[in-house]
Amino acid sequence: xxxxxxxxxxxxxxxxxxxxxxxxxxxxxxxxxxxxxxxxxxxxxxxxxxxxxxxxxxxxxxxxxxxxxxxxxxxxxxxxxxxxxxxxxxxxxxxxxxxxxxxxxxxxxxxxxxxxxxxxxxxxxxxxxxxxxxxxxxxxxxxxxxxxxxxxxxxxxxxxxxxxxxxxxxxxxxxxxxxxxxxxxxxxxxxxxxxxxxxxxxxxxxxxxxxxxxxxxxxxxxxxxxxxxxxxxxxxxxxxxxxxxxxxxxxxxxxxxxxxxxxxxx
Ligand SMILES: Cc1cc2nc3c(=O)[nH]c(=O)nc-3n(C[C@H](O)[C@H](O)[C@H](O)COP(=O)(O)OP(=O)(O)OC[C@H]3O[C@@H](n4cnc5c(N)ncnc54)[C@H](O)[C@@H]3O)c2cc1C
Numbered sequence: 001x002x003x004x005x006x007x008x009x010x011x012x013x014x015x016x017x018x019x020x021x022x023x024x025x026x027x028x029x030x031x032x033x034x035x036x037x038x039x040x041x042x043x044x045x046x047x048x049x050x051x052x053x054x055x056x057x058x059x060x061x062x063x064x065x066x067x068x069x070x071x072x073x074x075x076x077x078x079x080x081x082x083x084x085x086x087x088x089x090x091x092x093x094x095x096x097x098x099x100x101x102x103x104x105x106x107x108x109x110x111x112x113x114x115x116x117x118x119x120x121x122x123x124x125x126x127x128x129x130x131x132x133x134x135x136x137x138x139x140x141x142x143x144x145x146x147x148x149x150x151x152x153x154x155x156x157x158x159x160x161x162x163x164x165x166x167x168x169x170x171x172x173x174x175x176x177x178x179x180x181x182x183x184x185x186x187x188x189x190x191x192x193x194x195x196x197x198x199x200x201x202x203x204x205x206x207x208x209x210x211x212x213x214x215x216x217x218x219x220x221x222x223x224x225x226x227x228x229x230x231x232x233x234x235x236x237x238x239x240x241x242x243x244x245x246x247x248x249x250x251x252x253x254x255x256x257x258x259x260x261x262x263x264x265x266x
Contacts, residue, residue, distance in 0.1 A: 006149075008140035014068050017038050017105070021134040023127060025108065028158055030125040031094065032107045032192050034134050035115075039078040039103040044096040046170040047143045048163035052092065053107065054086040054135035055124055062071075063133040065178065072139065086135065090263070091163040105136070108162045142259055143167050145231035152177030153215050153226055155244050157236030158188060159263040167233065168194040177230070178223060182216035182240075212266055213240030220244055225251040231258075238262030 016037035024032045056063045064084045066076035075202045077088065096104035109125035111118060118126055140225055141165075145152065152175055156164045164179055176197035189202040203215040211238060226232065232253060234244035245260040 006141065007144055008071070008177075009138055011070060012058040012138045012140075013041070014073075014074070014135055014137045015063055016063070016065070016133065018126045018137050019134065020129070020130055022128040024126075026188045026190070028111050028183065028188045030109045030111055030122070032109060032128050033095075033104055034243055035102055035104040036106065037102045039105055039136075040101070041094070042097055042103060042105070042138065044093060045141055047141045047167050048235075049093045049141050050090055050139050050163070050167070052088055052137040052139060053091045053121070054088050054137070055128075056086050056133065061133055063135060065135040068137065068159070071218060082183065087121065087124065090139070091121075091257055092164045092166065094166070103124060108128045110158050111127070127265055128148065142235075142261060143233055144259055146257060148232040150176075150229040151231075152179075152230040153181040153223075153230055153248075154181075155220055155232070155234040155236075155240070156181055157212055157216060157240055157263075158183045159237070160235035163235055164233075168192060168198060168200070171182065171195050171198065180216050180219045182236070212237045213243070216240055217243055217247065220247055226253045228252070228254070229257075232260075234258065235263050238265045246264075 005104050006168050015038045017034040028228045029170055055064055064080050066073045068238045091107050093105055094108040097104045109121050111122045135254045146181050151241050156165045156222055161181055164181055176196045179198055179200045184205055186204045192200050194200050201219055232248050234241050241260040241262045245258050248258055
């Protein structure tokens with residue numbers, strides 16, 4: 001994954017919280033809402049703010065979290081014995097609400113199936129019970145348009161939809177550009193709010209024949225060449241991110257005007 005450490009907190013904080021509810025949003029998304037008093041201290045910056053999500057595997061409610069020292073936590077994570085080490089994956093803040101004595105945070109999890117079963121975080125999300133413990137480690141935002149950006153080009157598959165939705169929500173009202181969002185089913189992207197000058201193009205994939213990212217890359221190829229002062233944000237399945245970036249570079253956009261990140265690997 002490409003990283004943009006400028007916007008990452010230099011001293012990221014780990015927060016503990018509990019699941020309060022888990023709701024099916026659409027054919028491919030489950031929303032898990034977590035809450036705690038500690039979360040009220042989370043410095044939510046909107047846009048595509050993301051975090052590392054930790055939860056215990058199996059039936060246990062014993063959550064053993066790594067020690068965090070500055071940006072270091074991985075060694076401590078690996079040092080946790082196998083049977084106690086929590087699952088860890090990256091997620092976007094889909095919603096954040098602060099109340100008097102606590103805060104709630106929404107996580108929109110793509111329901112992906114492996115061998116006919118809900119895999120990884122999707123399995124956890126769909127069966128998460130109120131009270132289940134989680135840890136989240138703040139990682140900041142990736143979206144980083146240079147000053148003077150004239151237009152925005154956002155490209156994502158479903159794993160990047162929460163990020164693109166957050167960016168569209170927080171762009172200035174006079175922003176212009178295009179968002180290309182590829183999803184398994186059209187209902188997955190409804191509704192996407194965007195400034196009136198940003199064209200939102202939702203493409204539903206035919207899962208039996210299309211490779212993830214193929215529709216988004218085709219739509220990207222059909223756009224006019226970006227202006228020199230445009231900024232692009234391309235995230236999702238690894239080859240969507242790398243091929244999208246390559247296509248934009250070929251179309252003349254400077255590399256430092258493109259943020260790209262492989263969110264998962266098919
Ligand atoms: C900055 C960032 C923000 C992200 N935000 C979100 C978010 O808000 N919502 C979200 O759902 N994902 C998000 N992702 C992607 C998520 O981290 C990955 O999908 C991750 O692999 C899920 O972990 P897992 O344990 O379920 O699967 P893994 O254990 O990583 O993988 C297990 C299997 O599942 C497959 N797989 C993983 N993800 C998907 C998928 N999306 N579709 C189909 N197959 C998949 C893998 O190919 C593998 O075969 C984000 C990633 C990054 C880097």
